[in-house]
Amino acid sequence: MAETRTQPSSTPSDDDSPSCRSGDHEHQPLRFDDSACERAAAIFRALGDPQRLRLLIMLEARSCCVSELAEVLQEPLPAVSQRLRVLKTERIVRSRREGKHVFYNLADAHISRLVTNGVMHAMEDS
Amino acid sequence: MAETRTQPSSTPSDDDSPSCRSGDHEHQPLRFDDSACERAAAIFRALGDPQRLRLLIMLEARSCCVSELAEVLQEPLPAVSQRLRVLKTERIVRSRREGKHVFYNLADAHISRLVTNGVMHAMEDS
DNA sequence: TGTACAGTTGCAGGACTGTGCAAGTGTAAG
DNA sequence: CTTACACTTGCACAGTCCTGCAACTGTACA
Numbered sequence: 637m638a639e640t641r642t643q644p645s646s647t648p649s650d651d652d653s654p655s656c657r658s659g660d661h662e663h664q665p666l667r668f669d670d671s672a673c674e675r676a677a678a679i680f681r682a683l684g685d686p687q688r689l690r691l692l693i694m695l696e697a698r699s700c701c702v703s704e705l706a707e708v709l710q711e712p713l714p715a716v717s718q719r720l721r722v723l724k725t726e727r728i729v730r731s732r733r734e735g736k737h738v739f740y741n742l743a744d745a746h747i748s749r750l751v752t753n754g755v756m757h758a759m760e761d762s
Numbered sequence: 763m764a765e766t767r768t769q770p771s772s773t774p775s776d777d778d779s780p781s782c783r784s785g786d787h788e789h790q791p792l793r794f795d796d797s798a799c800e801r802a803a804a805i806f807r808a809l810g811d812p813q814r815l816r817l818l819i820m821l822e823a824r825s826c827c828v829s830e831l832a833e834v835l836q837e838p839l840p841a842v843s844q845r846l847r848v849l850k851t852e853r854i855v856r857s858r859r860e861g862k863h864v865f866y867n868l869a870d871a872h873i874s875r876l877v878t879n880g881v882m883h884a885m886e887d888s
Numbered sequence: 889t890g891t892a893c894a895g896t897t898g899c900a901g902g903a904c905t906g907t908g909c910a911a912g913t914g915t916a917a918g
Numbered sequence: 919c920t921t922a923c924a925c926t927t928g929c930a931c932a933g934t935c936c937t938g939c940a941a942c943t944g945t946a947c948a
Contacts, residue, residue, distance in 0.1 A: 669885055673819065674812045676884035681810025685906080686803040693799065702925060715907070717926055722905095736915060736924060746883045753879065757872045758802035759795055811936080828895060841937070843895055848935095862894060862945055 679747075682726040683754065687711070688719045692742065692751050695729060701737040805873075808852040809880065813837070814845045818868065818877050821855060827863040 683689060690709060694700055702720065706713040720740055723729045728747050729740045742748050809815060816835060820826055832842040846866055849855045854873050855866050868874050 672881055672885040673815050676880040677810050677812040677815045679810075679884060680806050680815070680880055681905095684803050684805075684807025684810045686800045687906090689799050689803045689806070703923095712908075713925070714909080714927085717924095718907085721926080733915090738925065746879070750876070750879055750883065753872070753876055754802040754806055755798055757876065758805060759798040807935095813936090829893095838938075839895070840897085840939080843897090844937085847896080859945090864895065 679726055679728065679750075682722055682728055683751065685719075687715075688723060689751070689755070691716070691719055692723070692728070692747075693755065695740055695742050696748055696751060699739045699741040701734075701739050703737070705740075805852055805854065805876075808848055808854055809877065811845075813841075814849060815877070815881070817842070817845055818849070818854070818873075819881065821866055821868050822874055822877055825865045825867040827860075827865050829863070831866075 683692070687709075691705060694705060694708065702713060702716055705720075706716040709716070720729060720731070724731060724740075727743050730743050731738050731740050733739075742751075809818070813835075817831060820831060820834065828842055828846065829839060831846075832839040835842070846855060846857070850857060850866075853869050856869050857864050857866050859865075868877075
């Protein structure tokens with residue numbers, strides 16, 4: 637999907653460059669996927685909220701049920717459920733029912749590493 | 763503001779647990795940094811926009827000036843400048859002036875890996 | 889000094905997102 | 919069957935973010 641993207645009128649030729657042509661505009665026609673870009677942005681956006689990130693950090697340690705998360709973070713249960721729903725929509729977390737409780741955990745190790753890297757960077761950065 | 767937030771009636775004591783007390787609520791008092799969490803979320807949020815992410819993917823390959831980015835991505839220059847400003851505020855990109863042009867590049871390898879991981883995950887995921 | 893180019897900033901309008909409470913669903917226990 | 923608990927969903931409000939255009943700053947060059 638979206639190979640070579642719509643680039644009809646202004647292919648960066650040699651003499652038609654409308655902006656700086658100081659000689660360093662040789663680039664490939666964007667070989668990265670367009671929809672992947674959008675999907676990645678959606679994931680990052682879901683990660684871009686302190687409350688949700690806190691949830692994920694807890695879930696990185698182990699599976700938790702909703703009420704436990706709500707209790708530890710001192711937040712109303714509907715709020716936690718709502719945030720988990722956002723994360724689940726982006727397939728960042730997975731849920732399984734166990735009797736009366738619903739346990740959530742991170743979807744895969746890839747996501748786990750993403751969260752870890754982000755927080756680590758934030759800690760050492762400032 | 764709002765430290766410890768208003769939570770008057772339901773402090774989770776030992777026997778007063780209002781939610782599930784099935785015996786798996788032994789957790790540490792959140793040893794992860796609170797401000798780091800907020801900082802990480804800010805970074806993720808800045809990454810959570812397809813247009814900005816596209817910019818970063820281009821910058822991951824090499825430094826680019828604003829007009830080059832605008833030309834390749836087929837966007838108005840002020841829009842690109844605005845997005846770069848957001849990324850610079852979060853210290854995701856760095857800028858240096860070179861004569862008439864302003865070149866941008868990723869702030870460090872950590873960010874670079876974060877972007878790569880996110881996009882890679884999005885590509886293989888779906 | 890004046891002109892052209894490269895970027896930045898300001899300011900509306902509109903869309904999207906998070907929040908809180910109330911009501912609904914579903915499961916286990918009496 | 920009824921009650922209690924665990925969670926989910928709906929809805930309205932407020933805040934926030936993205937966008938586009940116009941005006942401004944700053945640099946190079948004649």
